[in-house]
Amino acid sequence: MKLLVNVTSLTPPITGIGRYTHQLLSSLVRDDCIEDIRGFDALGCYNRQGLESLLHNADSPTGKIDNKISRVKKNLYPLLRTVARKIPGARAVRQQMQNRNKQRALKGYSGFVYWEPNYILQPVDAPSIVTIHDLSHKRYPQYHPEDRLSWLEEGLSDSINNATEVTTVSEFSRTEIQEFYGLKQEAITVIPPAVSPAFRQNYSNEYIESIKKHYDLPSEYILSVGTLEPRKNIAGLVKAYSLLAKNIRQRYPLVLVGCRGWQHLVDKDFQAMVRRGEVIVPGYVTQEHLPAIYSAASVFAYVSFYEGFGMPVAEAMASGCAVVTSNCASMPEVASGCAELVDPDNIESIMAALQRYLEDSEYTKSRALEGRLKSEKFQWEYSAKHLVKLMEKMEAG
Numbered sequence: 001m002k003l004l005v006n007v008t009s010l011t012p013p014i015t016g017i018g019r020y021t022h023q024l025l026s027s028l029v030r031d032d033c034i035e036d037i038r039g040f041d042a043l044g045c046y047n048r049q050g051l052e053s054l055l056h057n058a059d060s061p062t063g064k065i066d067n068k069i070s071r072v073k074k075n076l077y078p079l080l081r082t083v084a085r086k087i088p089g090a091r092a093v094r095q096q097m098q099n100r101n102k103q104r105a106l107k108g109y110s111g112f113v114y115w116e117p118n119y120i121l122q123p124v125d126a127p128s129i130v131t132i133h134d135l136s137h138k139r140y141p142q143y144h145p146e147d148r149l150s151w152l153e154e155g156l157s158d159s160i161n162n163a164t165e166v167t168t169v170s171e172f173s174r175t176e177i178q179e180f181y182g183l184k185q186e187a188i189t190v191i192p193p194a195v196s197p198a199f200r201q202n203y204s205n206e207y208i209e210s211i212k213k214h215y216d217l218p219s220e221y222i223l224s225v226g227t228l229e230p231r232k233n234i235a236g237l238v239k240a241y242s243l244l245a246k247n248i249r250q251r252y253p254l255v256l257v258g259c260r261g262w263q264h265l266v267d268k269d270f271q272a273m274v275r276r277g278e279v280i281v282p283g284y285v286t287q288e289h290l291p292a293i294y295s296a297a298s299v300f301a302y303v304s305f306y307e308g309f310g311m312p313v314a315e316a317m318a319s320g321c322a323v324v325t326s327n328c329a330s331m332p333e334v335a336s337g338c339a340e341l342v343d344p345d346n347i348e349s350i351m352a353a354l355q356r357y358l359e360d361s362e363y364t365k366s367r368a369l370e371g372r373l374k375s376e377k378f379q380w381e382y383s384a385k386h387l388v389k390l391m392e393k394m395e396a397g
Contacts, residue, residue, distance in 0.1 A: 001391055002112040003028065004126065007039040007046065009118050010058045013259050013284045015227055016311055017133060018058070020169070020193050021117040026055055027384035034388070038112070040122075113391045120155040121162055127394050129387075130163040131191070132156070134308025134330075135176045136231060143231035143305070145262055157181070164394055167191045167387070169309040172330040176308075191387055193309050194380040198291045199318040200372075211292040215282045221255045222354065223297035223321070225290070225312040228281075229261030232304045233326075233344050238270055238279060240303075240350035248358055249278045252298055259284045294319035299357045299364070302331070303344045310334050314378050317371035322364045324353040338371035 005025060009018040029037055029051055039046040039054065046054055114124040117131045137144050137152045144152075160166055160181050167189045168174050174188045212219075222241065226232045234256065241254045256279065266274075273279040285293060294300065300316035301324045313334045316323050323339035325331040332341055340353040357364045 001034050001388075001395060002036040002109075003034050003038070003391065004109050004112040004114045004124060005037070005039045005051075006041065006116050006118060006122055007051070007054060008041040010054060011041075012058060014058055014287070015259065016309075017118050019287075019311065020131075020133070022055060022058055023194065023196065023380045024117070024191075024384050024387060025051065027380055028387070029055070031384065031388060033392070036112075038109070113394055115387070115391075116159070116163075119152065119159065121159040127164040128162070129165045129167060129390060129394075130159045131167045131169070132160070132173065132177055132308075133169050134173050134306065135180055136306045136308070138176075138180055140231060140306055143229070165189060165390055167390070169193055170330040170333055172333055173308040189386070189390055191383050191390075192378070193311050193314065194378040194383050195314050195318040195375060196287075196291075196380070198288075199294065199315050200375075201291065203292050203295055208292050208296045211289050212296060214289070215285065215293070217255060217280065217282070217293070217296070218253050218277075220251060220298050221253050221280070221296075222299045222301055222358075223255050223257065223294065223316075224301050225257045225285075225294075225315070226302065226304065227258050227261040228256060228264040230263055231306060232258075232261075232302075234264070235270075236344060236347060237301055237303050237350065238273070240347045240354065241279070242269065242273065243347065243351040244355060244358075248355070249273075252358060253278050253280050254301075255280045255282065255293075255297070257282055257285050257290070257293065290315070291319060294321050297321050299324065299354060301350070301354060302326070303342060303350055304329075304331070305344050307331060313339065314375055318375040318378065320368050320372045322357050322368040323371055324350065324357065335371075336374045336377075338367060338374045340367070 007021065009021045014022060028034060029048055037048050037051060039051045109124060109126055112126045114126040114128045116122065116128060119132055121128055121130055137149055141149055166183060166187060168177060169192050171190060174185065174190055177183055177188055178185060224237060228234055238254065270279065274281065294316055300321040302310060302312050303324065303326050304310065306329045308330055310325065310331050313323055313325050313331060317338060323335060324342060325335055325339050326344040327341035328344065335341065342349040342353050
């Protein structure tokens with residue numbers, strides 16, 4: 001079996017889709033069933049050794065990059081993306097340039113199965129698997145920039161129609177794809193994300209304290225992890241947090257971990273809470289340090305309006321952290337009865353769930369333990385095996 005993968009989503013800093021691609025590829029490059037595995041992006045193609053190097057460097061905690069292409073991806077790409085957001089039509093131009101580069105590179109892959117982990121199939125003449133993570137652009141178009149909406153609207157229908165197999169990350173997303181694109185349930189395979197074993201480790205107090213010192217975090221805190229953008233409902237979480245009693249806010253600051261995303265706007269109240277130390281925004285945290293930050297949190301809150309899966313919920317559960325999350329989209333499916341579910345539009349319900357955890361330590365401990373046990377079902381090796389079985393079925397067919 002031979003596999004070709006689009007690795008564009010591994011451009012640092014890695015977020016949800018990139019993490020999904022990274023973890024599955026880390027298992028696939030070691031799989032004996034795959035005799036050859038290649039990757040490609042706008043910079044070129046990678047053999048198995050090149051992919052292993054790319055995976056190693058994609059989330060380098062020290063910033064040390066051991067090859068030229070990875071240095072370009074880590075240092076130049078984020079700068080270009082920041083500049084492009086400020087230029088009308090820049091995304092479309094960039095997409096055209098990348099497509100031309102890919103078309104030149106994607107020749108001669110007869111006998112390969114092509115896996116596209118990021119929605120839109122590229123011009124590869126091979127049996128293909130496309131992964132659709134969610135349809136937030138359909139449900140909440142206001143939470144996406146216009147060029148992203150155009151990219152998805154123009155390309156996703158063709159990708160679904162042309163793909164040999166369609167996969168997604170949750171039963172919720174499978175239902176969404178059925179509704180919007182008319183596929184039958186059996187035509188969509190669910191290959192869920194999982195949780196790295198690093199999130200299940202018990203870290204020493206000394207190590208945790210060193211990580212907290214590195215990011216200037218307090219001894220106790222409420223944690224939220226995710227790109228800072230409107231769909232994640234950061235504004236609602238901050239508003240709910242502001243309703244907690246002053247002594248609670250002083251004891252448990254709200255720590256918002258994640259990259260600044262599209263239209264992340266802060267108001268005067270937010271800025272005032274940051275100045276008072278009630279809200280802390282450390283920005284992007286490397287994957288190596290993230291498990292310790294989860295495990296040190298008093299409560300984890302993730303009240304997004306819409307998620308295809310909601311990786312941070314699973315990571316928090318595996319880390320032994322009590323979870324508050326939304327009662328909609330995929331979050332109840334991931335939480336599996338082990339979290340406080342709230343209406344993301346109801347600020348008071350978010351506040352009440354936070355307060356209950358912070359005031360009832362025994363209840364918080366029992367919910368955290370339930371979540372940790374339930375999270376054992378999220379294993380990357382199982383997810384990778386599902387993808388390999390799908391490729392074997394394609395080869396047999």
